Amino acid sequence: MTKFLLAVHVIAAILAIGPVAVAASMFPPAARAALAAGPGTDALATPRLLHRICRVYAVVGVVVPVFGFATASEMGVLGSAWLIVSIALTALAALVLVALVLPAQSALLEGSAGSGRAARLAMATGVFNLLWAAVTVLMIVRPGSTTGA
Secondary structure (H helix, E strand, O other), X not given: OHHHXXXXXXXXXXXXXXXXXXXXXXXXXXXXXXXXXXXXXXXXXXHHHHHHHHHHHHXXXXXXXXXXXXXXXXXXXXXXXXXXXXXXXXXXXXXXXXXXXXXHHHHHHHOOOOHHHHHHHHHHHHHHHHHHHHHHHHHHHOOOOOOOO
16 A cells, blocks of 8 residues: 555656646746737737646645655654655745745736746745755655665
């Protein structure tokens, strides 16, 4: 059962978090290009699609921690420091996405923000991606783990 849960957890992370990371990273330059193109063009089509990808896959991404907890419980590592740090970083990444990235994308699409907002969005997106990179490293290296899995 552990291998099944771990496989679902990893596949869900790749298929759910990966698209958010890529689409969120592509959004700021696409939004800048749309702002430069000005009104009356269809330049917002790409940023709208990227924003939709981020929103939809953010919801789908909930399965990643669900199966992560199930896997950790099955492996008996719920109290391990590397896992607790990973959980905290995952929660922080989710907070950055929900509180900073998605609202900034919406504001840029609505035209209620300027190019300075796009730069701040790029920074928030970078923080989001760095947090997921740190979680990924912790999941692979698992400092102090004795499970051998």
